[in-house]
Amino acid sequence: MPKYCESFLYLAVVIALSGSVSATEEQCQIDCGESPRPVGPTRPWDAQDPLRNPLRLTRPYPYHIAANDEYDFAQFCKLGCNYFFVDPEKPDKSTLGRCLGRCDEYYDYNSLTPPYNDLAEVARLECRDGCLMALRRCQPGYYCLQVSFEGAEDSGESGETPRYSGGEMIPCPAGTYRDVSYDAVEACIPCPPNYFREDIKGRSIASCSPCSAGTSAVQPGSDSVRDCVRCKAGTFSNEASFCMCITPMSCAEDQLPSPADAEKRETVPFIGRW
Numbered sequence: 001m002p003k004y005c006e007s008f009l010y011l012a013v014v015i016a017l018s019g020s021v022s023a024t025e026e027q028c029q030i031d032c033g034e035s036p037r038p039v040g041p042t043r044p045w046d047a048q049d050p051l052r053n054p055l056r057l058t059r060p061y062p063y064h065i066a067a068n069d070e071y072d073f074a075q076f077c078k079l080g081c082n083y084f085f086v087d088p089e090k091p092d093k094s095t096l097g098r099c100l101g102r103c104d105e106y107y108d109y110n111s112l113t114p115p116y117n118d119l120a121e122v123a124r125l126e127c128r129d130g131c132l133m134a135l136r137r138c139q140p141g142y143y144c145l146q147v148s149f150e151g152a153e154d155s156g157e158s159g160e161t162p163r164y165s166g167g168e169m170i171p172c173p174a175g176t177y178r179d180v181s182y183d184a185v186e187a188c189i190p191c192p193p194n195y196f197r198e199d200i201k202g203r204s205i206a207s208c209s210p211c212s213a214g215t216s217a218v219q220p221g222s223d224s225v226r227d228c229v230r231c232k233a234g235t236f237s238n239e240a241s242f243c244m245c246i247t248p249m250s251c252a253e254d255q256l257p258s259p260a261d262a263e264k265r266e267t268v269p270f271i272g273r274w
Contacts, residue, residue, distance in 0.1 A: 024139045024180065025085045031133050032077035032126075038136055040129035041073065044121040050132055051164060052149065057121050076123040079103075080130020084169070085139060096135055096147065096167030103127035135167060138185035141201035143178055144169045146186060175223030177202030190221030194240045198224055210240030218242070 031037050042049050044057035084099040107124035109115060138144035145166035172178050175197055176188035191197050191208035194217050202208065211217050211228035216237050222228070231243035234250035245251040 024137050025081050025134070027182075028081035028085070028130065028134045028137045029078040031137070032074040032081065032130060037133070039132040040077070040126070042125040042129050044118055044125065049125065049128065051147065055125075057116075073122050073126045076126035077130040077133070079106075080127040080132075081134045082130075083127070084131050084134035092171060094134075094169040096131055099131035099134070100128050103131065135169065136185065137182060138169060138178075140178060140180045140203040141207075142169045142171055143188050144185045171200045172202050173223070174198055174200055175221040177204055177207045179204045193218055193220050193222075194228075194237075194242065196222035196225055196227055211237075213237060213239050216241070216243045 039050055042055075044055055046055050048054050080099060080103055083102045084094050084096070087094050087098060090098065103124055107120055107127065109120075113120075132147075135144050135146065145168045147164045147166045150163045150165065172188035176190050177197065178185075178188045188202070189205075191202070192205070194211045195205075195208035196211065196217060197208045209225070211225075214237060215228035215230050217227040217229065219227070231237050234245060235243040236246050237243045
């Protein structure tokens with residue numbers, strides 16, 4: 001590949017990575033330079049890629065010039081990280097298929113390019129590796145459905161396009177959160193009892209709001225302040241705590257008001273009858 005083509009490819013990477021980079025995307029980019037790394041590096045002379053698509057793209061001389069990995073191909077992997085986490089068309093939901101498609105589209109051949117080049121193929125495959133590593137990292141406030149395959153292990157060698165499910169980064173629903181833990185990316189964590197969260201994309205347990213004093217939410221994963229129910233007569237709670245008897249005698253039946261009077265209280269704590 002001519003030097004000006006190499007410069008153009010690297011310039012494209014720099015432009016794409018020039019925006020703000022989240023901590024998760026930064027970690028994905030660090031992964032691209034590790035050895036070994038979570039995915040790849042995938043090369044055009046491999047039998048298949050991580051998604052079991054058949055490869056063996058390398059062609060005889062003069063095309064085969066990238067086998068020695070003389071270039072810093074990890075930069076193209078970092079582009080895949082950026083494509084996955086920054087998708088202007090779908091800012092609230094990233095998909096692996098969309099990221100892979102952007103890599104393939106960017107490094108596609110046209111009437112102004114050579115018919116084939118190993119360097120271009122390595123750049124494209126590195127970009128796709130970056131998409132897969134970004135899926136494994138997963139942004140806080142989201143959960144990521146990892147790739148699972150349908151059919152036999154060697155489905156990519158049968159000539160059919162391998163089918164996989166998963167490959168999505170989805171916002172955590174209300175009542176849940178997910179921090180930056182890389183060991184648990186496929187599910188969000190419910191807010192603990194006596195906490196609630198009404199918005200999506202909770203990024204930490206601090207994203208859950210405590211029930212106010214005098215109220216309690218027994219079940220985890222509350223998604224509304226309405227789940228924080230007022231403590232019964234004779235009981236009281238501090239902020240984010242369960243309702244407890246105010247005194248050993250406050251919960252005794254002869255101290256509780258009749259159902260007709262139960263809602264007349266205006267202050268808490270309350271002991272005895274009106």
